[in-house]
Amino acid sequence: MLKNVFPPYESVLSYFRLYSSRKMPKKKSASSSKEKEENKVQNPVTLDKSGNIMIKILAKPGAKLNAITGISEEGVGVQINAPPVEGEANTELIQYISSILKVRKSDVSLDRGSRSRNKTLIVTSSGSIGVDIVLEKLKAEINS
Structure with a gap:
């Protein structure tokens, strides 16, 4: 009774050999877009569509004094002399x-x-x- 339900072993093997030998073509456009993203250097200071300057900030509230700790691809590290309570650190960051x-x-x-x-x-x-002037001023603040 079970012999009628399952196909013969040879037909399963021939089916597997037929379809396992096919290879899918590689998409070249996806790899080229990844290469472009890797070559593009991320900058924490950029322009948005409306011409405003956007600055990515990595905030460290509760520090002893306001200071810029460094500039990396992720953002500008800023120590803020205010506790992170009720927006005090945000207003101090904007002022700084x-x-x-x-x-x-x-x-x-x-x-x-x-x-x-x-x-x-x-x-x-x-x-x-401009973006270049903002970066220069932020780097000058690191050195001071």
């Missing part, structure tokens, strides 16, 4: 970054990360400051 960049506090706003250590700040200015 605006003093470094020499722009008004109203030109610097928090885009993302109000309750996270990974934040994104947006600097809106009337063309008086």
Whole structure:
């Protein structure tokens, strides 16, 4: 009775040999897009679509003094002299970054990360400051 239900062993093997020898073609477009992403250097300071400057921040609240600890691909490390309570660290961060960049506090706003250590700040200015100038000012603050 079981012999009628299952196919013969030879037919299963021939089916397996027929379909296992086929190989799928590789997509070249996917690998080329990955190579482009790897070659592209990530910068923590970028321009958004509307022309505003976006700064990725790695915040460290509760420090003894305000300071920039470093600039990496992930973001700009900033120590903040305020506790992470009720937005105090966020307002201190905005005040500190605006003093470094020499722009008004109203030109610097928090885009993302109000309750996270990974934040994104947006600097809106009337063309008086660019990405390169922001990076130079942040690097100068590290050295001071």
